[in-house]
Amino acid sequence: MKNNLLIRAAHGEKVERTPVWMMRQAGRYLPEYRAIRKDIPFLELCKTVDLAVEVSLQPYRLLDVDAVIMFSDILIPVEAMGQEVQLTEKKGPELPSPIRTREQIDQLIVPDPTEKTGFVMEIIRTLRRELDGAVPLIGFAGAPWTLAAYMIEGGGSKSYGYVKQMMFKEPQNFHALLDKIADAIILYLNAQIEAGAQIIQLFDSWAGELSRKDYAEFALPYQQKIFAALKRKDTPTIMYINNSDHFLEQMATCGADVLSLDWRTDLQEARRRVGDQFTLQGNLDPCILLSTPEIIRAKTRAILAAGGGHQHILNLGHGILPMTPVENARAFIETAKGV
Amino acid sequence: MKNNLLIRAAHGEKVERTPVWMMRQAGRYLPEYRAIRKDIPFLELCKTVDLAVEVSLQPYRLLDVDAVIMFSDILIPVEAMGQEVQLTEKKGPELPSPIRTREQIDQLIVPDPTEKTGFVMEIIRTLRRELDGAVPLIGFAGAPWTLAAYMIEGGGSKSYGYVKQMMFKEPQNFHALLDKIADAIILYLNAQIEAGAQIIQLFDSWAGELSRKDYAEFALPYQQKIFAALKRKDTPTIMYINNSDHFLEQMATCGADVLSLDWRTDLQEARRRVGDQFTLQGNLDPCILLSTPEIIRAKTRAILAAGGGHQHILNLGHGILPMTPVENARAFIETAKGV
Numbered sequence: 001m002k003n004n005l006l007i008r009a010a011h012g013e014k015v016e017r018t019p020v021w022m023m024r025q026a027g028r029y030l031p032e033y034r035a036i037r038k039d040i041p042f043l044e045l046c047k048t049v050d051l052a053v054e055v056s057l058q059p060y061r062l063l064d065v066d067a068v069i070m071f072s073d074i075l076i077p078v079e080a081m082g083q084e085v086q087l088t089e090k091k092g093p094e095l096p097s098p099i100r101t102r103e104q105i106d107q108l109i110v111p112d113p114t115e116k117t118g119f120v121m122e123i124i125r126t127l128r129r130e131l132d133g134a135v136p137l138i139g140f141a142g143a144p145w146t147l148a149a150y151m152i153e154g155g156g157s158k159s160y161g162y163v164k165q166m167m168f169k170e171p172q173n174f175h176a177l178l179d180k181i182a183d184a185i186i187l188y189l190n191a192q193i194e195a196g197a198q199i200i201q202l203f204d205s206w207a208g209e210l211s212r213k214d215y216a217e218f219a220l221p222y223q224q225k226i227f228a229a230l231k232r233k234d235t236p237t238i239m240y241i242n243n244s245d246h247f248l249e250q251m252a253t254c255g256a257d258v259l260s261l262d263w264r265t266d267l268q269e270a271r272r273r274v275g276d277q278f279t280l281q282g283n284l285d286p287c288i289l290l291s292t293p294e295i296i297r298a299k300t301r302a303i304l305a306a307g308g309g310h311q312h313i314l315n316l317g318h319g320i321l322p323m324t325p326v327e328n329a330r331a332f333i334e335t336a337k338g339v
Numbered sequence: 340m341k342n343n344l345l346i347r348a349a350h351g352e353k354v355e356r357t358p359v360w361m362m363r364q365a366g367r368y369l370p371e372y373r374a375i376r377k378d379i380p381f382l383e384l385c386k387t388v389d390l391a392v393e394v395s396l397q398p399y400r401l402l403d404v405d406a407v408i409m410f411s412d413i414l415i416p417v418e419a420m421g422q423e424v425q426l427t428e429k430k431g432p433e434l435p436s437p438i439r440t441r442e443q444i445d446q447l448i449v450p451d452p453t454e455k456t457g458f459v460m461e462i463i464r465t466l467r468r469e470l471d472g473a474v475p476l477i478g479f480a481g482a483p484w485t486l487a488a489y490m491i492e493g494g495g496s497k498s499y500g501y502v503k504q505m506m507f508k509e510p511q512n513f514h515a516l517l518d519k520i521a522d523a524i525i526l527y528l529n530a531q532i533e534a535g536a537q538i539i540q541l542f543d544s545w546a547g548e549l550s551r552k553d554y555a556e557f558a559l560p561y562q563q564k565i566f567a568a569l570k571r572k573d574t575p576t577i578m579y580i581n582n583s584d585h586f587l588e589q590m591a592t593c594g595a596d597v598l599s600l601d602w603r604t605d606l607q608e609a610r611r612r613v614g615d616q617f618t619l620q621g622n623l624d625p626c627i628l629l630s631t632p633e634i635i636r637a638k639t640r641a642i643l644a645a646g647g648g649h650q651h652i653l654n655l656g657h658g659i660l661p662m663t664p665v666e667n668a669r670a671f672i673e674t675a676k677g678v
């Protein structure tokens with residue numbers, strides 16, 4: 001591999017400089033992405049191999065990031081499990097038949113990922129060919145708590161009332177759902193590794209809504225189950241949770257090599273709390289990319305300093321926002337590269 | 340006062356039992372509230388003294404809570420400052436002309452609260468007469484960061500992109516806005532105390548979106564300014580922030596007597612972190628009220644135990660959800676009372 005900085009940093013090896021990529025780097029802030037997206041619905045774009053490959057590569061070509069992440073959506077395996085998913089980027093995901101009963105849980109299947117989501121594996125294989133070892137390729141999936149939240153709420157949520165209602169009122173049913181999702185995600189991620197994904201990131205984006213106790217009971221065990229079951233080929237793993245500061249020590253037991261943090265946690269403080277065995281990823285507030293290149297450079301340098309140049313992957317604390325000017329994203333990337 | 344448990348607990352005095360009330364206790368989960376609300380728009384209800392008094396008293400009459408909070412909305416003073424506010428409970432607040440420029444900031448006024456929001460003071464005076472010393476009356480306001488977020492976003496937000504853009508890109512303009520809001524809120528809360536509010540709660544509901552550094556620069560100083568300027572008559576003060584675990588020690592310097600916490604923070608751990616000089620309020624996940632009375636009682640008892648029966652006001656970690664069954668809210672209240 002020509003640029004394996006991210007792999008080495010994830011494994012805790014010494015690197016010449018801190019590697020950098022951005023969550024949702026293949027997305028709406030890029031005019032080149034919008035040009036493709038205007039002619040094709042989001043879900044169809046996820047399933048059209050050549051176009052998904054193209055938009056995955058855009059941030060690498062345009063911004064020279066240190067890794068490519070396959071273009072996809074965390075709800076792709078949910079659809080494969082048998083629940084209808086509608087994805088329009090503007091309105092967010094909509095699942096018109098939300099899961100509310102044990103019967104609905106039992107009807108979900110644990111799909112063969114090469115059969116039901118073969119397009120994802122084809123995207124990965126094609127990206128590996130196209131990249132030809134230039135930078136590593138990141139595969140990913142959503143974690144059970146977050147996917148269950150979408151499946152039960154029927155979309156995004158502010159209060160998480162329905163998913164937490166099942167969690168508190170019918171914990172056995174909820175565990176059955178979480179376990180089924182975990183089984184599906186294990187197969188899905190192992191198929192991604194088999195197809196050529198060189199790093200795996202697990203997104204439990206909304207687990208930060210949970211108390212420590214509820215995180216320990218309903219989210220962490222399924223993250224652990226997934227990481228323990230991955231058939232890794234020297235494949236580093238990353239755990240991302242938005243809003244994880246209150247259970248960071250617990251998160252550190254999830255089994256991932258890299259802990260991806262939002263801007264609420266100071267990286268030096270995180271290092272003190274979780275010890276030396278992890279690489280930390282993050283953690284610029286993506287809203288800082290809405291300011292100016294000068295401000296972005298200063299705030300990014302502060303994060304690079306807090307990361308200490310070792311066991312650190314520079315990233316945002318959450319996905320890049322669609323309203324971000326491209327030159328601001330470039331200022332972020334270039335600062336990591338010392339340009 | 341017949342039942343002054345909440346006042347005494349807020350002052351750190353010994354109490355016979357832990358007092359209890361619920362954020363948003365006058366609200367849509369009550370059929371009696373919905374019966375009044377169906378004939379009148381939300382904002383009009385806030386401004387119609389006899390009806391606002393009636394819905395404020397409903398949770399006291401129906402559930403026997405230990406305090407009454409005046410029925411109102413944190414955006415009432417924003418409208419008085421000169422920005423149009425539309426409030427429909429279902430869609431959430433909408434501010435059709437969001438603040439984006441210095442000129443707009445300069446055009447906002449610091450209103451005389453008795454002139455522009457006299458109805459709020461009249462609601463307070465009437466409630467005091469009606470209550471006749473039965474339980475204390477809570478007045479409240481939103482804090483500058485949270486109000487600025489609504490004013491700049493033009494409503495609720497998921498990413499807080501616009502407010503944080505001004506915060507990071509034009510910090511001087513943002514400070515000018517925050518300071519003007521603080522001045523308005525100081526007058527507003529002092530008018531409430533003058534009218535008869537016996538406890539004051541300040542809501543910085545969305546300050547948890549900020550990193551420690553940004554909280555210290557853009558939210559905390561304005562909370563401190565407000566608490567320092569209140570003309571208290573033995574009036575206890577409560578600071579509520581959703582998602583405050585990552586800056587709890589900083590929050591403890593805001594100047595309030597009571598720190599109101601969400602469910603992410605364990606009360607015993609919070610006590611260890613902030614010391615003995617504060618009363619803690621909270622912190623049941625409001626989604627637990629969507630389970631069953633039996634589960635609610637068990638989880639509420641655990642919080643009462645963590646609170647230790649001293650310097651603790653039982654409450655939810657966030658407002659009660661509209662879909663909450665009344666008997667579940669009752670189970671929560673009754674558990675505090677040992678019924």
